[in-house]
Amino acid sequence: MNKAIILLSLILCGTLAAADIKLPPPVKEGGMTLRKSLAERRTRRAFSDKPLSKQMLSDLLWAANGISSKDGRRTAPTARNIQELELGVLLPEGAFLYDAQNNKLIRRSAEPNKGPVTIAIIWDTGKQPKKEYAAVDSGFIGQNIYLFATANGLNSVFKATFNRKSVTEKLKLEKHRQVIYVHTVGFPK
Numbered sequence: 001m002n003k004a005i006i007l008l009s010l011i012l013c014g015t016l017a018a019a020d021i022k023l024p025p026p027v028k029e030g031g032m033t034l035r036k037s038l039a040e041r042r043t044r045r046a047f048s049d050k051p052l053s054k055q056m057l058s059d060l061l062w063a064a065n066g067i068s069s070k071d072g073r074r075t076a077p078t079a080r081n082i083q084e085l086e087l088g089v090l091l092p093e094g095a096f097l098y099d100a101q102n103n104k105l106i107r108r109s110a111e112p113n114k115g116p117v118t119i120a121i122i123w124d125t126g127k128q129p130k131k132e133y134a135a136v137d138s139g140f141i142g143q144n145i146y147l148f149a150t151a152n153g154l155n156s157v158f159k160a161t162f163n164r165k166s167v168t169e170k171l172k173l174e175k176h177r178q179v180i181y182v183h184t185v186g187f188p189k
């Protein structure tokens with residue numbers, strides 16, 4: 001009997017650990033004015049361990065590269081609307097891909113991440129072979145994140161130098177999907 005309960009608990013824990021995360025619908029207003037956010041935007045690298053709420057995560061990811069019109073266009077532009085970039089989301093509870101259509105996080109692994117949230121900008125080289133386009137498109141996402149973070153009392157840093165191998169492995173990416181930059185976001189320390 002006891003063994004059965006232990007087995008059931010283990011299965012349940014395994015299922016929970018492997019689960020995707022459904023996000024609440026993003027709130028598309030609020031924060032400080034655009035001009036104040038531009039005036040106060042800064043790279044700030046010190047983060048507390050306090051996790052972001054699911055609502056804030058949803059709002060942040062929508063601001064970064066969410067869907068903003070019925071035809072599927074995004075908050076960040078891409079050359080010829082190719083949309084070669086997607087977002088990986090590294091959380092203490094695992095590594096995920098942001099599914100903007102369904103507003104959820106699709107689990108890729110249970111590998112934990114240090115710090116509240118690191119957003120990996122993933123470049124699909126099959127969709128857009130030119131790195132200069134993928135790089136400039138990434139810059140728009142980075143600026144969206146910087147402005148959202150500033151407007152909502154969060155610190156953030158955009159990075160070109162990071163452990164690519166580790167992030168790629170956590171997200172279990174195929175060869176044609178490359179992590180081009182990361183952007184870490186969290187409450188100030």
Ligand SMILES: Cc1cc2nc3c(=O)[nH]c(=O)nc-3n(C[C@H](O)[C@H](O)[C@H](O)COP(=O)(O)O)c2cc1C
Binds near residue numbers: 042045
């Ligand atoms: C393309 C790019 C790459 C960057 N890479 C890193 C990085 O690898 N590590 C880091 O700590 N900051 C990185 N930064 C942040 C810059 O150091 C920062 O934006 C710069 O010092 C200006 O500060 P500000 O953002 O507060 O205006 C990067 C910024 C950009 C735009």
